[in-house]
Amino acid sequence: MTPEIGLTQTSRHARHGSNIGQPLTRRDGILKVRGEAPYAADQHPAGMLHAVLAVSTIARGRVTFLDVNAAKSHPGVVDVMTPAHKPPLAEDPDAKTNPFMFRMELLQNDAVRYAYQPIAVVIAETLEAATEGAALLAPTYEIQPARVGLDSNDSFVPPAVGVGHPAVIERGDVEAGLASASKRIEAIYETPAQYHNAMEPHAIVAAWDGDALSIDTPTQGLAMAQGRIAGLFGLSADKIHIRSPFLGGGFGSKGLISGPQILGIMAARLVGKPVKLVFRREQMYGPVGHRAPTRQRLRVGADGEGRLAALDHHAKITSSSFDDFFEPAADASHTLYASPAIRSSHEAVRVDTGTPLFMRAPGEATGSIALESAIDEMASACGIDPLDFRLKNYAEVEPISGKPFSSKALRQCYAQGAERFGWSKRPPAPRQMRDEAGFLVGWGMGTATFPALMFQGAARAVVRSDGSGVMETGAHDMGQGAWTALAQIAADGLGLDLDRVEFRSGTSDLPDAGIAGGSAHTATAGMAIHNAGAAVIAKLADLATSDQRSPLFGAGNAGVIARDGRLFRRDDETRGDSYVDILTRAGLTEIEARGTGTANPAAQADYAMHAHGAVFVEVKVDPDLGQVRVTRAVGAFAAGRIINPRLVRSQLFGGMIWGVSFALHEEAVIDRRSGRIMNPNLAEYHVPVNADVPSLDVLLVDEHDPHVNALGIKGVGEIGVTGSAGAVANAVWHATGVRVRRFPIRIDDLVVGHQ
Numbered sequence: 001m002t003p004e005i006g007l008t009q010t011s012r013h014a015r016h017g018s019n020i021g022q023p024l025t026r027r028d029g030i031l032k033v034r035g036e037a038p039y040a041a042d043q044h045p046a047g048m049l050h051a052v053l054a055v056s057t058i059a060r061g062r063v064t065f066l067d068v069n070a071a072k073s074h075p076g077v078v079d080v081m082t083p084a085h086k087p088p089l090a091e092d093p094d095a096k097t098n099p100f101m102f103r104m105e106l107l108q109n110d111a112v113r114y115a116y117q118p119i120a121v122v123i124a125e126t127l128e129a130a131t132e133g134a135a136l137l138a139p140t141y142e143i144q145p146a147r148v149g150l151d152s153n154d155s156f157v158p159p160a161v162g163v164g165h166p167a168v169i170e171r172g173d174v175e176a177g178l179a180s181a182s183k184r185i186e187a188i189y190e191t192p193a194q195y196h197n198a199m200e201p202h203a204i205v206a207a208w209d210g211d212a213l214s215i216d217t218p219t220q221g222l223a224m225a226q227g228r229i230a231g232l233f234g235l236s237a238d239k240i241h242i243r244s245p246f247l248g249g250g251f252g253s254k255g256l257i258s259g260p261q262i263l264g265i266m267a268a269r270l271v272g273k274p275v276k277l278v279f280r281r282e283q284m285y286g287p288v289g290h291r292a293p294t295r296q297r298l299r300v301g302a303d304g305e306g307r308l309a310a311l312d313h314h315a316k317i318t319s320s321s322f323d324d325f326f327e328p329a330a331d332a333s334h335t336l337y338a339s340p341a342i343r344s345s346h347e348a349v350r351v352d353t354g355t356p357l358f359m360r361a362p363g364e365a366t367g368s369i370a371l372e373s374a375i376d377e378m379a380s381a382c383g384i385d386p387l388d389f390r391l392k393n394y395a396e397v398e399p400i401s402g403k404p405f406s407s408k409a410l411r412q413c414y415a416q417g418a419e420r421f422g423w424s425k426r427p428p429a430p431r432q433m434r435d436e437a438g439f440l441v442g443w444g445m446g447t448a449t450f451p452a453l454m455f456q457g458a459a460r461a462v463v464r465s466d467g468s469g470v471m472e473t474g475a476h477d478m479g480q481g482a483w484t485a486l487a488q489i490a491a492d493g494l495g496l497d498l499d500r501v502e503f504r505s506g507t508s509d510l511p512d513a514g515i516a517g518g519s520a521h522t523a524t525a526g527m528a529i530h531n532a533g534a535a536v537i538a539k540l541a542d543l544a545t546s547d548q549r550s551p552l553f554g555a556g557n558a559g560v561i562a563r564d565g566r567l568f569r570r571d572d573e574t575r576g577d578s579y580v581d582i583l584t585r586a587g588l589t590e591i592e593a594r595g596t597g598t599a600n601p602a603a604q605a606d607y608a609m610h611a612h613g614a615v616f617v618e619v620k621v622d623p624d625l626g627q628v629r630v631t632r633a634v635g636a637f638a639a640g641r642i643i644n645p646r647l648v649r650s651q652l653f654g655g656m657i658w659g660v661s662f663a664l665h666e667e668a669v670i671d672r673r674s675g676r677i678m679n680p681n682l683a684e685y686h687v688p689v690n691a692d693v694p695s696l697d698v699l700l701v702d703e704h705d706p707h708v709n710a711l712g713i714k715g716v717g718e719i720g721v722t723g724s725a726g727a728v729a730n731a732v733w734h735a736t737g738v739r740v741r742r743f744p745i746r747i748d749d750l751v752v753g754h755q
């Protein structure tokens with residue numbers, strides 16, 4: 001079931017003129033607070049069975065025995081899917097023909113490549129029976145020693161980082177720059193593995209009808225998921241219908257469909273009934289991607305005036321033993337600070353974990369915490385205020401490419417954020433401020449940046465003869481507000497009030513809106529919607545301007561504008577015609593058109609496109625116990641046109657909270673003997689709760705970008721985490737005088753005895 005959204009709700013803000021730019025509340029908000037928004041695991045088709053994953057407790061080796069008979073004898077267990085008993089696949093799950101293919105464990109053999117890898121699936125009439133059946137499998141293993149951590153295997157230069165970026169890039173002569181510098185720092189920063197803990201674990205309900213497949217599952221990429229399933233099962237894509245109206249968070253983990261989701265489909269095939277498979281929390285700690293740990297070495301040189309002479313950023317990262325995703329951490333140094341010489345380089349080791357993959361700002365988040373720390377260290381070494389130092393090294397063009405920026409309001413972000421925070425009162429030296437209770441107070445800052453990307457998207461627009469409109473695009477609402485922001489663009493594109501537009505989204509039978517990732521969804525799907533709207537308006541205009549009965553007859557050259565369900569002559573707004581009249585006279589019940597959204601390659605060749613921001617943080621540190629609290633954070637961000645400031649602020653709050661989490665909380669702790677993550681649950685894998693989140697303030701800085709796309713949208717999903725983590729670390733230094741370079745910062749790093 002796909003929910004009806006929006007036709008009943010109007011907003012006071014949106015009655016007149018533009019919907020874009022209005023701080024509308026979420027159109028799905030009422031459904032969500034009432035618990036009526038249908039998530040995948042809420043589906044219960046008739047005859048449905050429950051599947052439970054059995055996962056490996058070792059990190060490397062082979063499964064030598066599964067007690068399938070014991071599991072099958074348990075009351076309610078229907079079948080047990082194993083490498084020896086599973087439906088055939090049309091494609092090798094280890095095949096990889098493009099970087100967006102994620103290798104999967106689909107019971108293709110008895111090999112174990114990481115802990116929490118699926119090794120069998122038990123299907124039963126109840127969740128309890130399936131869970132018990134999985135426990136009864138009592139696997140035995142042939143165990144090989146697990147390779148864990150950045151020093152556990154030989155390193156190599158990866159073939160590419162991220163999705164196809166060169167692993168090593170140098171502009172200028174870094175060694176010469178360092179040699180000539182009058183101030184040099186060299187420091188090593190370490191970031192831990194982070195695992196996905198979206199509120200909604202991955203889940204799937206799959207039902208086969210002959211060779212047609214119907215699925216409820218959360219995905220950030222409907223069309224890519226559909227394509228992958230089609231390949232694996234040898235189906236044409238139009239046989240596969242995926243519903244993904246809501247995601248309880250994605251953060252990259254739902255960008256590419258994961259192995260266990262496919263196992264749910266295989267299980268349904270095996271038993272010939274609908275099957276539901278929901279991941280247990282710990283099962284998120286293997287097969288759905290994670291943020292790779294990094295060890296980053298920054299070498300920075302500056303001249304006597306505090307101008308950068310060289311910036312060398314080297315990142316050592318992990319990937320799995322069987323697939324190729326390499327966190328592009330060092331690329332974070334490409335864009336922010338002007339330096340005559342910049343080098344980014346990567347080095348990787350293969351370890352026995354699931355394959356790392358996208359996690360909110362992959363590369364930028366990890367790289368930014370090291371870069372912003374190093375910049376702070378260099379500012380201090382030069383005796384310059386950290387904000388002044390960043391202004392002194394402000395990049396007027398993109399440093400790594402020399403291209404001009406399509407727009408860059410970072411100076412305004414610095415100025416407005418600093419003003420709001422009160423940065424000018426910051427004493428330069430650390431350990432200078434205390435509050436009334438005696439806590440050490442510190443202020444730190446970081447710069448935020450994230451590329452303004454676009455993928456390929458499409459949309460279909462319809463105007464009906466009753467004056468209403470429809471906009472269709474298979475977009476994804478992960479909680480960021482796509483149902484609302486994209487509908488706002490749709491209403492403006494159609495020249496209709498929001499309550500006259502039916503916005504259809506979240507299913508695979510709609511035009512492909514492109515992946516909801518890379519902070520590119522609003523730009524990509526939004527431009528598709530904008531262009532589809534313009535195309536259908538152009539068709540209406542053709543009808544009207546060539547119809548002698550229309551007040552717009554002959555206005556073709558002057559052009560028309562669309563507003564409030566009417567077209568107007570651009571040169572004489574007293575002359576207009578309604579959509580109803582235009583279509584009725586033409587004898588049409590509706591008219592439709594399609595549009596696409598994609599980056600403009602010519603503009604991309606000419607300009608560097610990035611969103612920017614400045615984050616200012618206050619921490620208080622207990623001088624005796626070393627406990628750190630973030631007490632205030634101000635972020636000022638410039639990200640082109642803001643479609644919905646309420647939702648954008650919410651995205652930026654979320655990103656900044658992840659920055660706090662990165663600096664102070666999150667870490668997957670791996671047992672070096674077993675290769676198992678020891679804290680695969682929300683009790684022991686720390687993420688901030690309300691008490692950890694300070695007063696947050698987000699300023700949206702005006703920025704007009706004529707190059708990124710016609711709407712001027714840059715994207716906001718990921719930038720908030722960049723800059724923020726470094727700002728926390730820099731504030732901790734300012735409070736305590738202790739420079740912690742291994743994240744998250746621990747109490748042990750700050751207790752008095754260590755100072």
Ligand code: MOS
Pocket residue numbers: 220250251252253255358359360361362516517518519
């Ligand atoms: Mo994002 S890590 O591209 O979902």
